[in-house]
Amino acid sequence: xxxxxxxxxxxxxxxxxxxxxxxxxxxxxxxxxxxxxxxxxxxxxxxxxxxxxxxxxxxxxxxxxxxxxxxxxxxxxxxxxxxxxxxxxxxxxxxxxxxxxxxxxxxxxxxxxxxxxxxxxxxxxxxxxxxxxxxxxxxxxxxxxxxxxxxxxxxxxxxxxxxxxxxxxxxxxxxxxxxxxxxxxxxxxxxxxxxxxxxxxxxxxxxxxxxxxxxxxxxxxxxxxxxxxxxxxxxxxxxxxxxxxxxxxxxxxxxxxxxxxxxxxxxxxxxxxxxxxxxxxxxxxxxxxxxxxxxxxxxxxxxxxxxxxxxxxxxxxxxxxxxxxxxxxxxxxxxxxxxxxxx
Amino acid sequence: xxxxxxxxxxxxxxxxxxxxxxxxxxxxxxxxxxxxxxxxxxxxxxxxxxxxxxxxxxxxxxxxxxxxxxxxxxxxxxxxxxxxxxxxxxxxxxxxxxxxxxxxxxxxxxxxxxxxxxxxxxxxxxxxxxxxxxxxxxxxxxxxxxxxxxxxxxxxxxxxxxxxxxxxxxxxxxxxxxxxxxxxxxxxxxxxxxxxxxxxxxxxxxxxxxxxxxxxxxxxxxxxxxxxxxxxxxxxxxxxxxxxxxxxxxxxxxxxxxxxxxxxxxxxxxxxxxxxxxxxxxxxxxxxxxxxxxxxxxxxxxxxxxxxxxxxxxxxxxxx
Numbered sequence: 001x002x003x004x005x006x007x008x009x010x011x012x013x014x015x016x017x018x019x020x021x022x023x024x025x026x027x028x029x030x031x032x033x034x035x036x037x038x039x040x041x042x043x044x045x046x047x048x049x050x051x052x053x054x055x056x057x058x059x060x061x062x063x064x065x066x067x068x069x070x071x072x073x074x075x076x077x078x079x080x081x082x083x084x085x086x087x088x089x090x091x092x093x094x095x096x097x098x099x100x101x102x103x104x105x106x107x108x109x110x111x112x113x114x115x116x117x118x119x120x121x122x123x124x125x126x127x128x129x130x131x132x133x134x135x136x137x138x139x140x141x142x143x144x145x146x147x148x149x150x151x152x153x154x155x156x157x158x159x160x161x162x163x164x165x166x167x168x169x170x171x172x173x174x175x176x177x178x179x180x181x182x183x184x185x186x187x188x189x190x191x192x193x194x195x196x197x198x199x200x201x202x203x204x205x206x207x208x209x210x211x212x213x214x215x216x217x218x219x220x221x222x223x224x225x226x227x228x229x230x231x232x233x234x235x236x237x238x239x240x241x242x243x244x245x246x247x248x249x250x251x252x253x254x255x256x257x258x259x260x261x262x263x264x265x266x267x268x269x270x271x272x273x274x275x276x277x278x279x280x281x282x283x284x285x286x287x288x289x290x291x292x293x294x295x296x297x298x299x300x301x302x303x304x305x306x307x308x309x310x311x312x313x314x315x316x317x318x319x320x321x322x323x324x325x326x327x328x329x330x331x332x333x334x335x336x337x338x339x340x341x342x343x
Numbered sequence: 344x345x346x347x348x349x350x351x352x353x354x355x356x357x358x359x360x361x362x363x364x365x366x367x368x369x370x371x372x373x374x375x376x377x378x379x380x381x382x383x384x385x386x387x388x389x390x391x392x393x394x395x396x397x398x399x400x401x402x403x404x405x406x407x408x409x410x411x412x413x414x415x416x417x418x419x420x421x422x423x424x425x426x427x428x429x430x431x432x433x434x435x436x437x438x439x440x441x442x443x444x445x446x447x448x449x450x451x452x453x454x455x456x457x458x459x460x461x462x463x464x465x466x467x468x469x470x471x472x473x474x475x476x477x478x479x480x481x482x483x484x485x486x487x488x489x490x491x492x493x494x495x496x497x498x499x500x501x502x503x504x505x506x507x508x509x510x511x512x513x514x515x516x517x518x519x520x521x522x523x524x525x526x527x528x529x530x531x532x533x534x535x536x537x538x539x540x541x542x543x544x545x546x547x548x549x550x551x552x553x554x555x556x557x558x559x560x561x562x563x564x565x566x567x568x569x570x571x572x573x574x575x576x577x578x579x580x581x582x583x584x585x586x587x588x589x590x591x592x593x594x595x596x597x598x599x600x601x602x603x604x605x606x607x608x609x610x611x612x613x614x615x616x617x618x619x620x621x622x623x624x625x626x627x628x629x630x631x632x633x634x635x636x637x638x639x640x641x642x643x644x645x646x647x648x649x650x651x652x653x654x655x656x657x658x659x660x661x662x663x
Contacts, residue, residue, distance in 0.1 A: 069532075211612035212614040234603050277511060280559050281558050282562075
């Protein structure tokens with residue numbers, strides 16, 4: 001059985017998307033969560049603007065790295081794209097189909113094509129289920145295989161992620177963190193998805209294991225022609241695997257560019273601060289570290305204008321008043337900054 | 344300069360139902376005043392067990408089974424518990440990875456820092472308050488007069504870690520042990536906290552042990568480094584020397600598995616194959632040999648001694 005055979009039908013191009021290269025299209029996506037009210041008796045309800053007007057495309061077969069610190073909204077954005085949570089407004093298109101217009105059954109069918117790999121390999125696998133059941137669950141739910149065929153598929157999936165068939169009859173606790181993450185990846189791939197959101201897939205792993213998992217993800221992408229959204233809090237991890245990188249701050253994308261551009265020619269002061277904050281093993285002395293004062297403000301009450309301005313060493317008067325748009329002068333490098341616009 | 348803290352051949356074990364787990368196996372290092380030593384290791388390397396042994400804060404199942412911990416000439420393993428209490432916190436202080444769980448949620452930060460001071464020194468109420476404010480100001484907390492009334496949940500993770508540092512330094516210790524102090528923090532906040540530790544360390548001539556899994560942090564903030572793997576010291580040198588001339592294959596593997604940030608395309612990351620060995624049944628001989636690219640049959644036979652290969656550069660490997 002070929003691994004991609006099951007997805008032939010699903011990957012047949014749909015008329016209107018035939019011209020569009022993007023597998024995922026996100027348009028002006030918002031997510032607000034209720035955050036209580038101002039005072040005990042106040043009627044003013046507060047909301048956390050976790051995702052505040054994000055638009056982006058993810059091309060077929062590429063990896064988009066999505067980097068942000070805690071509270072930036074990166075995980076919420078990942079879950080919105082998978083439609084595990086409903087957006088407040090805005091839309092997500094998968095292969096030309098607007099997810100908000102799909103019926104429940106249509107959405108369920110599409111779920112098979114979009115999978116999620118979680119950060120924590122310890123809490124994301126059911127401790128009472130054997131690996132066989134964990135990896136095979138999706139096959140059953142989507143009625144992709146049963147009986148001996150299912151068994152064979154599970155073995156094949158486990159081998160694909162670098163584990164032996166003997167793992168089938170064991171429980172998650174018998175495995176190390178890196179092996180558990182391999183099981184999580186096998187589970188996600190069981191249903192032949194085309195798009196996988198990787199939510200900090202190596203953050204909980206030891207350094208010597210991280211590289212193994214990143215290499216595995218890269219091999220699988222090539223073999224299965226997968227499209228990834230790779231979420232991370234650290235520019236170091238996405239550097240290797242991403243074709244493009246998006247930087248998120250307080251619910252917004254502040255910069256998005258091809259990988260080489262982000263690292264060689266970062267424009268937004270926040271991107272530069274993130275890059276320079278990474279402790280490196282480079283022997284050359286670091287030229288200048290951009291020190292950011294303070295911390296990320298509350299998304300309940302984001303600052304006026306550019307939401308980064310209170311921490312920005314280059315902020316001007318206009319930054320406090322007008323919100324900069326995410327724009328690119330030419331092509332693919334887009335920045336949301338008045339002072340350092342895209343070149 | 345004379346060593347302030349000298350750990351000699353420390354062995355620590357945990358006694359579990361499954362048997363004895365050697366968490367620290369003949370670990371030695373010295374710490375000088377005004378120096379910051381990075382203690383590096385992955386999970387199970389014994390880095391936390393080492394510093395908990397120094398503090399004599401091992402959980403009940405843990406016990407030091409050998410070695411010496413000389414602090415200002417005295418073996419901490421031999422002093423009585425009441426005496427240890429006059430050292431712990433006052434002379435050797437420690438901060439932990441998770442500042443939220445190390446602070447008591449029902450007391451204000453002012454009262455908790457104040458308690459740390461009064462535990463070791465007799466100070467009046469007023470004097471305590473002044474010292475708390477001074478300590479909070481020292482760690483960069485703005486408007487400390489007002490913030491002393493805050494509860495931990497009102498502070499961000501970075502601010503809580505600053506409070507922990509203030510508490511640790513409030514009694515003017517000589518040694519500060521920081522166990523992964525920034526692992527739970529975002530990278531821009533991590534930089535703030537590490538700069539703060541480095542600055543205080545220089546200003547107060549502290550000797551610091553910084554426990555971390557991040558070689559980048561070691562490169563940028565430490566003077567000396569000890570690399571642990573599966574309870575054993577693999578390599579020990581000054582930071583300058585180690586990064587210029589890493590010798591142990593494990594150190595080299597760690598360095599190569601860290602992605603760069605130059606945006607240049609590379610086909611694959613150099614990964615160290617295999618998994619970290621079980622502490623219950625570590626491999627014979629060199630603990631790293633099953634994963635080592637240059638291992639030979641002899642590597643499985645005997646545990647390699649830590650030898651000085653270059654001046655002040657110690658390596659445990661028979662292949663270098």
